[in-house]
Amino acid sequence: MSNKLKIFLIILAILAIFTGVYSNKLNERSKTVVAISTPTSETIQKTEISTPIFFPNLKEGTLSKEDILLNSNISNNEDILKDIISQLLKKLEDKNILKKENFKYEVYIKNRTLYLDLDSKVLSSAKTPQEELLLIYSFVNSLLTPGGANDVVLLINGSQTEKVNFINISKSYKLNSNI
Secondary structure (H helix, E strand, O other), rough: OOOHHHHHHHHHHHHHHHHHHHHHHHHHHHHHOOOOOOOOOOOOOOOOOOOEEEEEEEOOEEEEEEEOOHHHHHHOHHHHHHHHHHHHHHHHHHHOOOOOOOOOOOEEOOOOOEEEEOHHHHHHHHOOOHHHHHHHHHHHHHOOOOOOEEEEEEEEEEEOOEEOOOOEEOOEEEEEEEE
């Protein structure tokens, strides 16, 4: 046998031994079971989402802002918007801007325009044009701040109306943070 062939066989034997040792170590590692911790219902924390609502400060003639927590069980956009309106109406009642009663409202989004159908009693509670404008923008700013829509079209009792008291509401409203 030639020397070249002997060297080649020795290298081949060393590679076979090395491969066997390495394979044996991998087999030993694969026998070890590593426990994976799965979250239980107690460890899953619900994420609280907050968003601001805006309400009239009639003494100063501006909108005040307050953060609210949204219902964590809600997942679709229209239900989130209804939750915002519900909490805003409660805040307006607590501040004695609206009388405490059940106001009907509906909200939906189409082509990045939000349609807000309010009970006529909501806007008719305003005593001056400034109060009515602040009331309108309390809804507009509260609904547009979370995102998802570009503007708000107000409907009164299911249809477009020119005005309820003082202000022409037949146009669409955009977010106005300077009011």
